[in-house]
Amino acid sequence: MYVGAHESASGGPYTAVERALDDECEALQLFTKNNNRWTQRMWTEEEAAQFRQHYAKSGLKGVMSHSAYLINLCSKTAKTVEKSKVALADELTRCAMLGIPYLVLHPGSHTGQGEEAGLRLIAENLERVYETEEDGQWQDVTLLFENTAGQGTCLGWRFEHLADLFERVFDPTRFGVCFDTCHAHAAGYDLTERESYEAVWQEFDAIVGLDHLKAFHLNDSKKPLGSRVDRHELLGEGEVGLDAFRFLVNDDRFADIPAVVETPPLESGEDSFAEMVALLKGLRA
Numbered sequence: 001m002y003v004g005a006h007e008s009a010s011g012g013p014y015t016a017v018e019r020a021l022d023d024e025c026e027a028l029q030l031f032t033k034n035n036n037r038w039t040q041r042m043w044t045e046e047e048a049a050q051f052r053q054h055y056a057k058s059g060l061k062g063v064m065s066h067s068a069y070l071i072n073l074c075s076k077t078a079k080t081v082e083k084s085k086v087a088l089a090d091e092l093t094r095c096a097m098l099g100i101p102y103l104v105l106h107p108g109s110h111t112g113q114g115e116e117a118g119l120r121l122i123a124e125n126l127e128r129v130y131e132t133e134e135d136g137q138w139q140d141v142t143l144l145f146e147n148t149a150g151q152g153t154c155l156g157w158r159f160e161h162l163a164d165l166f167e168r169v170f171d172p173t174r175f176g177v178c179f180d181t182c183h184a185h186a187a188g189y190d191l192t193e194r195e196s197y198e199a200v201w202q203e204f205d206a207i208v209g210l211d212h213l214k215a216f217h218l219n220d221s222k223k224p225l226g227s228r229v230d231r232h233e234l235l236g237e238g239e240v241g242l243d244a245f246r247f248l249v250n251d252d253r254f255a256d257i258p259a260v261v262e263t264p265p266l267e268s269g270e271d272s273f274a275e276m277v278a279l280l281k282g283l284r285a
C-alpha cells in the first residue's frame with residue numbers, strides 16, 4: 001500500500017506534489033479545482049505540464065483527485081443535476097490534462113426519491129456525461145465511487161449500492177471503488193478485529209469484487225460503528241483504531257494501491273499529514 005495524504009493545491013496543482021514530498025508521502029490526493037464551487041477557469045496547458053513534470057520527478061507512486069462536494073447526479077432538483085453533469089465532465093478533463101488516473105466521486109444523495117431511483121439516475125446521468133467525451137479524452141481516467149457513511153439520503157454506504165452501480169453503468173471498466181475506512185465503519189462494516197476485518201473483505205469481494213478496488217481513504221472515525229455519521233478522526237484516536245490500519249498496510253491484496261489520509265488537524269492546529277503518514281509507515285511489519 002502506498003500511503004499519503006490529501007494535500008492542498010493552493011498556489012496551483014503542482015504545489016500539492018511539493019507538500020506531499022514535505023510530508024514524506026508515497027501517494028497523493030488533491031482537488032483539481034475549488035471543491036465548493038461549480039465553476040473555475042480551466043488550467044492552461046502550461047500549468048498542467050508543470051504538474052505532470054513535478055509528479056513525474058517526485059517518486060510518488062499514486063495520485064488521485066477528489067471531485068467537488070457539490071456534484072449530485074441523483075438530486076431531485078433538475079438544475080443541480082444539470083450543473084453536476086457539467087462539473088463532472090470538467091473534472092474528468094482536468095484529471096486527463098494533469099495525467100491523474102483516478103477521480104473520486106461520492107455516488108450521490110437521492111434527496112427523497114428512494115435508493116432504487118437514485119442509483120438508476122446516477123448510472124443514467126453518468127452515461128449522459130460520457131456522451132460528451134471528445135475523442136476518448138478521458139480514457140486514461142477511472143472514476144472511483146467512494147463508499148459513504150450513509151448520512152441522510154447518501155447512496156454508496158452499502159456494498160450492494162456499489163455493486164448495483166457497476167451493474168447499471170454503460171461501461172464498468174471505466175469505474176472503480178475508493179474505500180474510505182471512516183465511512184465503512186460509520187456504515188456498520190467492522191474492520192477493528194482480525195476476524196471481522198476478514199469478513200468485511202469477503203463480503204466486499206462477494207458483492208462488489210476486489211478487482212474494482214483502486215484506492216483507499218484511511219481515516220479513523222469519531223462516531224461509532226453503524227452510526228451513519230461521517231466525522232473523520234486522527235488514526236488510532238477514533239472508533240476504528242490502529243489494528244485496522246495495521247491489517248490494511250500489511251495486506252498483500254492492497255500492496256499496489258494508493259491510500260491517503262483525510263484526517264483533521266492536530267491539537268496544535270497544525271495539519272496532521274506528516275504524522276499520519278509516518279504512523280502508517282510505522283505499522284508495516
Ligand SMILES: [Zn+2]
Pocket residue numbers: 146180217262
Ligand atoms: Zn473519503
Ligand SMILES: [Zn+2]
Pocket residue numbers: 180182183230231232
Ligand atoms: Zn468523510
